[in-house]
Structures are given as C-alpha cells and as structure tokens.
Amino acid sequence: MVHITTSWRGVAVIVVVALVVVGAIAWWLSRPEPSSADLGTRTVQAGDVEVTMTALALDGSGAVFKIVLDTHTVELDLDLAASAELTVNGAVADGAxxxxxxxxxxxxxxxxxxxxxxxxxxxxxxxxIGLPQDVTGTWSAP
Structure with missing residues (x-):
C-alpha cells in the first residue's frame, strides 16, 4: 500500500502561485482599452452653438470623429457631412x-x-462650416 503525505508548505506554495496567476490574468483582462481621449477632444464656441469634436481614430484607415452640437437658440439644421472639411497635411479630404x-x-x-x-x-x-461661426479643431495623428 502506498501512503501519500502532503506537506502543508507545498500546498501553501501552490495556492500562492495560483492566486498570483489568477490575479495577473484578472489585471490583464481588466486593463482599459485605449480611449478616444488619448487623441483629444476640442470644444469650440460658434456663436450660440457649442461644438465638441473628439478624434476617435486617425490612422491608415481614415479619420473618425465624435461630434456633439449643443445650443438653446439656433436650429441645428446643417448637413454635417457636407459642412465638414478635413485637411490632412494641407490637403483637403472629401467624402465625409x-x-x-x-x-x-x-x-x-x-x-x-x-x-x-x-x-x-x-x-x-x-x-x-455653416454654424453661426466656422469652427476648427487640430490634432496630430499618433
């Protein structure tokens, strides 16, 4: 008959190693994703309209911006795709x-x-363009 003895010290080492591994995995999975704030938000006043522009992506696939327009006095009826102009290193891009x-x-x-x-x-x-005043935000692509 084989008699197996377990050392409490050995069990404690295994438990500590398992906790460290689980903690490392939990930390890795809970890391925040790179946020749009890393690229920057520009807030500009255009008369009575507050314009907030947040760059979400500036890379080889193109440029993406979150746009928020807020006012209490002006009707926001402009066509934003037609009213937006992107300039990349001095060259105007189209197709918004x-x-x-x-x-x-x-x-x-x-x-x-x-x-x-x-x-x-x-x-x-x-x-x-097309708001009470034109607004411009400037970023540097990462």
Missing amino acids: VWEGQGPGGHHREGTLRFATPVPAGTTVDLRV
Whole structure:
C-alpha cells in the first residue's frame, strides 16, 4: 500500500502561485482599452452653438470623429457631412459620412467619418462650416 503525505508548505506554495496567476490574468483582462481621449477632444464656441469634436481614430484607415452640437437658440439644421472639411497635411479630404441625428433641434450627436488615410505624425484639421461661426479643431495623428 502506498501512503501519500502532503506537506502543508507545498500546498501553501501552490495556492500562492495560483492566486498570483489568477490575479495577473484578472489585471490583464481588466486593463482599459485605449480611449478616444488619448487623441483629444476640442470644444469650440460658434456663436450660440457649442461644438465638441473628439478624434476617435486617425490612422491608415481614415479619420473618425465624435461630434456633439449643443445650443438653446439656433436650429441645428446643417448637413454635417457636407459642412465638414478635413485637411490632412494641407490637403483637403472629401467624402465625409455622417452617422448620427438628422437635421433639426438644439442637440445633435453622431460620428463623422473620412476614408482618407492619415499617416502617423500628420497634422489634421477638422473644420465645420455653416454654424453661426466656422469652427476648427487640430490634432496630430499618433
């Protein structure tokens, strides 16, 4: 008959190692994703309209911005895709696509996308015209 003895010290080492491994895995899985705030948010006043532009992506696949328009006095009826102009290192990009709330009201929010690739280190200007005043936000692509 074989008699197996277990050392409490051995069990304690196994438990500690298991806890360290589980803790490391939990930490790795709970790390925050890179946020859009890493690219930056620009808030500009255009008369009575507050325009918040957050760069969500500036890379080889294009440029993506979250746009928020807020006002209490002006009807926000502009076509944001037609009113937005993206400049990448001095060259104007076309083909903006707006995915968000339609024209009208005093609050609009959505995503503005450009398919033009943005090389790393490039200066990017987003200009929105058609508000009480034109607004521009500037970023540097990572």
